[in-house]
Amino acid sequence: MSEPVRSPGDDRNLGSDDNGGTGGNGSAKPRPDASMTLITAVLERPLEPGYQEAADRRTAGGLPAATSTRTVIVVVMAIITGFLFAVAAQSLRPKPTAAATVKSELVSRIEGLQTHGATQEANIVALTRQVHDLEALELAQAGGSDLTAKINTLERQAGIVAVTGPGLTLTLDDAVSSGGNADAGNRPTGGFEAGRVSSADLQVVVNGLWAAGAEAVGINGHRLTSTSAIRFAGQAVIVDFRPLTRPYTVTALGDPDTLRARFEPSFGGVYLAQLTKEFGIQSDLSAGDSLSVPGDPGARLFVAEPLGAPLGNAGAPSVSTATSAPTTPPTTSPAAQGVPTGAETP
Amino acid sequence: MIPVLGLVVGLVVGLLLDPSVPIWLQPYLPIAVIAALDAVFGAVRAVLDGIFNDKVFVVSFLSNVVVAAFIVFLGDQLGVGAQLSTGVVVVLGIRIFSNVASIRRHLFKA
Structure with a gap:
């Protein structure tokens, strides 16, 4: 201008x-x-x-x-101005909505309950171990040491106790393109993304590992037993009603070489290779010497039956083999180990 | 200095009392604040220019606020409240900037 x-x-x-x-x-x-x-x-x-x-x-x-700037009217005006500024700032500042309040409350409740659940789980594990020790002591006093070995085997198969040993670690993760979304914590859009690991993928892989002769399988520190379920809720993978977050680490105990040799050509292995090839899902299969899988704290007694003839005279006649599931045959034959399905279809 | 103290007192009182503004008055608050800012900066500049007049200050303050609120009210009735609010903000904003620039020249000689 x-x-x-x-x-x-x-x-x-x-x-x-x-x-x-x-x-x-x-x-x-x-x-x-x-x-x-x-x-x-x-x-x-x-x-x-x-x-x-x-x-x-x-x-x-x-x-x-x-x-003068010190006249009464100027001061009064200044006070009014300050009051106006403060009131405007306070009443125009965006207030937290009711939904946000409820959400934060829900989040805190969820977190509190999760902590509570974790504590209770640790309690269960400790108490279970105590019970086992007491049972073993009782059996040893009753002279049924052969039963102890049998119970140990059954417990291991039922997934009640933690197991450590050599095995394979299979890490699955979403494809790179969809990884960012999962990291950002976006709300699920409802549409299925091809690059995401789904519960069906995990089911196939876990079943493949069972079939390859895995003795114990866990996902992200959750023991899979014969009654475990891998489900999909929204876009989250749920194992035994606990949501998992990516990456999914499947730990399978067993002889690594045998496991790998039997898993890779099997349906599960081929399926996994195809997932990687077609959808870019990241997978990594590695062997480890000392892997550990925790016990399933949710195991309950479903079936109890007397085993053979009552022991001696002082032994408890009701000594039973407890299994966490009716589907696990109470037998130690190695062939049976590959049979149980580790996952239910949703 | 005393008016500044008054300003601070007003701020504190407003923060402490935290009065609830009726909902019909809320659309006029931002405009009122801008108009008040304009009047305040104009007064500061007048003080520095040596031509401050308390009556002019009060009258300009009140008329600024009232006229700005009236324009917004009229705009709301006509369905162009947002546009008129923008216009008021632009005009008063230019004035605020010019006055602040003049104040800056007075204070920093730059």
Whole structure:
């Protein structure tokens, strides 16, 4: 915008400027921007013209140009202004909505209950171990040491006790393209993404590992037993009603070489290779010497039956082989180990 | 200095009392704040210019706020409240910037 040339005052003198387009001295030719008086007035005279007029009046009357800034009315006005600012800031600040409050409360409740559940699980594990020790002690006193070995085998097969040994670790993760979404914690869109590991994939892989002769299988630290279920809820993989987060680490105990040799050509292995090839799902199969799978704290007694003839005279006649599931045959034959299905279809 | 103290007192009182603003008044609050800011900066500049006048300050303050609120009210009735609010903010914003620039020149000579 062209600066008006005839205005002698600098920026500090704008209050005394002429009023838009009406020239103070009529001889001046009209400004080139006379049609834009509104913008000119806004840009060139930001100060209230009233200040200059009042000052002029006061100087004409023999008073100092400026009044005091400490008059009552100014202070009152300042207080009102501060009050206005505070009130506006407080009432216009976006308030947390009711939904957000409820959500945070739910989150805290979920977290609290999860902690509680973890504590209870640890309790169960400790108590189970205690029970086992007491049972073993009882059996040893009753002279049934051969039964102890049998019970140990059965317990291992039923997945009640933690197992450590050599085995394979299979890590599954979503394809790279869909990984970002999962990391960001976006809400599931409802649509199925091809690059995500689904519960069906895990079921096939786990069943393949069982079939390859795995003695104990766990996913992300959850022991899979013959009654475990791998399900899909929304977009989350649920194992025994506990949601898992990616990556999914499947630990299968058994002789690593045999397991690998039998798993890779099997249906599960081929399926896994295809997942990797077609959808970019990341998988990694590695052997380990000392892998451990925890016991299933959710195991309950389903079936108890007397085993053979009652022992001796002092032994408890009701010594039973407890299995966590009716589907596990109470036998130690190695062939039976591959049979149980580790996963239910949802 | 005393007006500044008054400002602080007003802020504290507003924060402490936390009065609930009726819902019909809320659309006018931002405009009122902008208009008040304009009046305050204009007053500060007038003080530095040596032409401050308390009556002019009070009248300009009140008229700014009332006129700005009235424009927004009118816009709401006509269905162009948002556009008129923008217009008021633009005009007052330009004035605030100009006044602050002048104040800056007074204080820092730059």
